[in-house]
Amino acid sequence: MTNITAVRKIRLVMGGMGFYISTLMANMVSRRGGLGTVSGVAPELILPILLGRGDANGDCRRALSHFPFPDIAKMVLDAYYIEVGNPEGKKPRGFPFFAVEPSEMASALSICGNFVFVWLAKEGHNNPVAVNYLEKISLPLPTAITGAMLAGVDVIIVGAGIPNQIPDVVSAVNEWREVIYRVPVIGNIGSCTISFDPSKFLGSKPQNIGKPLFFPIVSSNLLAWALKKKLKDRIDGFIVEESTAGGHNAPPRGHKVDSTGEPIYDDADRVDYAKLASLGLPFWIGGSKASPEGLAYALSNGACGIQVGTALALCEESGFKPSIRTEVRRLAFRGELSVKASAKISPTGFPFQVADIDDSLSKVDILTSVPRNCVYGVLRELYEKLDGSIGYRCSAGPIDTFIHCGGHIESTVGSGCLCNGLMQASCLSDMSYPPIVTLGKDAVRIAQALMKNENDIIHVEDVFNYVLS
Ligand SMILES: Cc1cc2nc3c(=O)[nH]c(=O)nc-3n(C[C@H](O)[C@H](O)[C@H](O)COP(=O)(O)O)c2cc1C
Known part of the structure; x- marks a missing residue:
């Protein structure tokens, strides 16, 4: 398990990119000295999909063979693994939806899915690995974090909401006691609680379950300040996402939009980095920062480095469908994206x-x-x-x-x-x-900086060489 002193030295944090876009690359990024980030969006669906296709290179089954509760891993394999070509004519099984009281299979898939992808990201090296969740997708969080922690995840990054309950989840899993999580409910009741007891569901506490660092994603000084005030020393750092970052963004203050429906951000939405630095925690800045200039900007504003999504998503190693990756790179290189x-x-x-x-x-x-x-x-x-x-x-x-x-x-x-x-x-x-x-707003700039012609391809190594040059 890593500590914050080691993570502070990391210049490039990979953005968590869902559905599976960042997951495959996380191992590579961490090996290169970045912080590789597994996407925490729906591993409970992705694991059974991969198993149902025969897990051709054996990765998921190899990871599951290290899962400390073999009965649970067997339950998942028996239900979802289908040999390539399906020689036994097995009928593919549907996926359970997550609920306030999830089925045994939904919980098992969430724990095993998170375990498998974090385990694979950590395989073969000792550098730290992160997992990235969205507070908005709250129902699987207790089981998801349990699975990631069983695989030894080093950093938990959470955005899209106010993730002020995550340190409690981490402590409960670390102490192997019941996890309680409050989730919002539209209506008069406002919220309800969900719970998950790892000892009842899985069994005795395995050895060596550590405590990962926690980095909330923020886009305003106000949220950073409020989280720090509430959680005190239970936050280890921040990821700041500026409004040009790929994926979801924080809404602008006042929720203003232009005539095309695009949110309008102005000075009031800018993060004051001097103020953020005064909270005394390390931070990394994301949103069109994948360049030597972006890194220099981040460092000069007191950050430890940058968070990079779009540039890595365009790489050959990302989880995009190959035809889509080729098309977006080509359009971006031509300046037509x-x-x-x-x-x-x-x-x-x-x-x-x-x-x-x-x-x-x-x-x-x-x-x-x-x-x-x-x-x-x-x-x-x-x-x-x-x-x-x-x-x-x-x-x-x-x-x-x-x-x-x-x-x-x-x-x-x-x-x-x-x-x-x-x-x-x-x-x-x-x-x-x-x-x-x-994708983020600077896809065109990245493609033009890294590609020689419209059919050129980009690798993770190219992004590192360029950004850290
Ligand atoms: C393809 C793609 C998918 C993303 N998916 C997620 C996600 O599931 N959760 C999340 O918190 N951020 C997501 N992001 C945002 C990234 O984690 C990161 O904050 C952002 O990409 C950084 O800015 P940049 O795209 O300009 O490099 C995604 C970004 C991209 C490009």
Whole structure:
């Protein structure tokens, strides 16, 4: 297990990129002296998908053979592993949706999925590895963090919300006692608690379960200050995400948008780095910083280094579907790739950067005509039903169902299924659905800095050599 003194020396922190975009590269990035970051978005779906395809190179099964609770690993393998070519004619099994009281299989998949991808990111070297969660996707957090900690994750990074309960989860798992987590519920009750007891579900505490460092993602001095005030020395550092970063962004103050629906940020949204540094914690700055100048800017503002997403996502080793990666690199090199944040598209309610690509959800006609079916259920919100029980709904799901569940029609306008779209943009999907590609605002600059022609490819090594040059 690493300590903060070692992590402070890291100049390049990899952005956690979901669905599976950063996961495969995390090992490589950590070996090079960066902080490799596994995406904590839906490992509970990705593990069974990979097992169902035969786990061709044996990675998932090799990791699972090190899982300290073999009965749980066997349960997952028996349910989801299908040999390549499916010689036994096994019927693929569906994925359980996460719930306030998850099924045994949902919990097992979450623990094992997080264990497997962190274990693989750490395999064969001793450098630190991080995992990145979204506070908005809160139901799996107790089991997900348990799985990641069993694999010895060094840093937990959490964004998209106010992650002030994470240190309690880390302490509970470290002490192997019940984890309690409060999750928001729309309605009068406001919230409910979920719980997970590792000793009841898994068994006795394994040896050597350490305590990872915790870095919340912030985009304002206010959130950094509030977290530090509440959590005191239970925060180890911050990741600052400026508004041009890929993925979800914090909304601007006042939630202003322009005529195209893109959020408008102004001086009031800028982070005051001198003030942030005065909190006395190390930090890294993300959002169009993948360049020697970006690194110099971060260092001169008191940061330990930069966080890099887009440049690594464009690399050959990323989890993007190869055809999509080639196309976005080509468009970016030609200067023809536009990336715009949409205030409406994400069911999370956070602005989301969308690359404008043909045949994808970035096109309004495609977004409005694609079937609204919920296959993965990752972004469903909890709401209070009329009888006081808790229901689940998503503004990107079927409109009738959303309204029947008390949702407002306005929330459905312009929203799109990020679960299906992001899965389809990754190398995992084989369903027919339009993809959605998220990148940061400086994709064009990166492609033009790193590629020699429009068919050139970029490797993780090129990004390191360029940024740290
Ligand atoms: C393809 C892609 C997917 C991303 N997915 C996530 C995510 O799932 N969770 C998250 O907190 N941030 C996500 N991000 C944001 C990155 O972690 C990082 O903050 C950002 O990429 C840094 O800015 P840059 O893109 O300008 O380098 C994503 C970014 C990209 C490019």
